[in-house]
Amino acid sequence: MECMRVYRRKVDEATAERASLHQSLAAGEAEIAALTAALGADSSPQLKVNKWTVSLNDRMSSATNLLEELRAMKAERSKQFAAIRSEIDKISTEISGRSYGYDNSPRASEFDEHDVTIRRLNEYRTRLSSLQKEKSDRLHRVLEHVTEVHSLCDVLGEDFIAIVNEVHPGLHETADPGKPTSISDSTLASLSQVVAMLTSEKTKRAAMLREAVVPLVELWDLMDSPEEERRSFRKATAVLRPAREEALSSGVLSIATIKKTEEEVERLTRLKAGRMKELVLKRRLELESICRSMHVEPDTSTVPEKSIALIDSGLVNPSELMASIDEQIAKAKEEQQSRKEIMDKINKWLLACEEEKWLEEYNLDENRFNTGRIARLNLKRAEKARLIINKIPAMIDNLMSRTLVWETERNKPFLYDGARLVAVLEEHKQARLRQEEERRRLREQKKLRTLFSEKEAMPHLKRPGSSFGRATEPCNMSRKRVDAAPPSVRSSSGSSGSSGGGGGAADPFRPRSSAAAGSGAAGHCGEFFRSGGARRLSAATPFNYVAVSKGGGGGGGGLSSSMMS
Secondary structure (H helix, E strand, O other): OHHHHHHHHHHHHHHHHHHHHHHHHHHHHHHHHHHHHHHOOOOOOOOOOOOOOOOHHHHHHHHHHHHHHHHHHHHHHHHHHHHHHHHHHHHHHHHHOOOOOOOOOOOOOOOOOOOOOHHHHHHHHHHHHHHHHHHHHHHHHHHHHHHHHHHHHHHHOOOHHHHHHHHOHHHOOOOOOOOOOOOOHHHHHHHHHHHHHHHHHHHHHHHHHHHHHHHHHHHHHHHOOOHHHHHOOOOHHHHHOHHHHHHOOOOOOOHHHHHHHHHHHHHHHHHHHHHHHHHHHHHHHHHHHHHHHHOOOOOHHHOHHHHHHHHHHOOOOHHHHHHHHHHHHHHHHHHHHHHHHHHHHHHHHHHHHHHHHHHHHHHOOOOOOOOOHHHHHHHHHHHHHHHHHHOHHHHHHHHHHHHHHHHHHHOOOOEEOOEEHHHHHHHHHHHHHHHHHHHHHHHHHHHHHHHHHHHHOOOOOOOOOOHHHHOOHHHHHHHHHHHOHHHHHHHHHHHHHHHHHOOOOOOOOOHHHHHHHOOOHHHHHHHHHHOOHHHHHOOOOOOOHHHHHOOOOOOHHHHHHHHHO
16 A cells, blocks of 8 residues: 555646646746747747657757757847847937937837848848938038038138027037037027028128228229238128138128228228328329330320319319329330331431441541450441441331331321331431432542543643634634633632531541541431431421531531431
């Protein structure tokens, strides 16, 4: 009996243990099923045990191992969910503008612990990625707005920190680094409003500054203000260039700068009336200088005396008078440019005439053939001068041709010191031709005198007898008149040479005088222009042949005197 009780107790214990194992196994399998469902059947290991062939203990051991593995997987998966969920909640809070941990935050209610599958995790990751992209876009927009606000504040001279603090304290560089930058809708909307307000203020102030700078620049130009006065306002003038309006320097549109510019305009306006006479005279002198370089007369409508009288009487606005003179200066500069080529040719011609005059004086020098360094230099210069003088006719023809072309293009005469240049050149050309004719006449006269001198030097030769020698008295008288002709010619020629040379010192029939005649009259063309002779030549004054015949040095000095008279 005792054995039976022991056996029964053992059987009951075994049955109870087996029942407990079955219960534990059932509970484990139920938890495995729940974990598998939560983790997803595709991503979780399965319990693969044949309950008919495997003992209960082995099944329990396998279930226990699998359960531990599934619990570890769920714990790891839960950590991933928690991290992603926390990041999602944080970004959502930043976007919404609420404080992190707010009671109505969706971070607790949105999470389902019974669904930690890969699919659900991927959904969380996708949502997080979308929120991160939105955060990046919002952050970029916030930074753009903040940068624009900073730029506008810099140009307008406003306090950047004070302005952004009104929007959100964490938007400027000096904010707490631990605080995230606000990217909420309200922050973006406020920044957009601030940018619009500052942009409108910038446009308004730019218009105000432009209204002050335009008259300021006009006053600078009108009064010829020095660069030192302009330098401090040079940055403000950038507002006149629309292309560079976006690149305005710091503080250009500040209230202080605009006020300073307006005060400068007022100061220059007060000085304008006092300096206007000085400026008018200065502009007039500039006009006269340009006209003087062209050898033309300036416009007489703005002579200094008349201009000052008009300003004093108040009959004309000084600005309009300045504009009139500036217009005359512009026209004078344009004509100066068009006359440049001809003026260069005139200068070359005048230099050639100066060389001709020097050569004339050189030919009259008795010591020009002396030895010495200066004599050699003068001899070389004389050789060059002769080459230049030979080009004078071609210079005159070329100058006349170019001047006529200029007159045709401009439909007006080319004036030089009040005379028409073509008339002056033509008169000079005719004077040279008359000079050459006079030289030819003097050479023939000299030749004739030489013939008569040779005839008088042979008194021992008798005339051959003829019937004319025994003619009646009237015939003899006629022969005497013929014989007396050479002395008459000689007397006339001698008086011509002596009267021009000053007491007979320069005989017109001497070789040196003849050479001087070859370089006489034309050599004074430079003095002719400088002494105002061009104005007299323009009146077509008849040529003085008496002065030519009486010229010193074989007629050359006479021609020069006629041109200078």
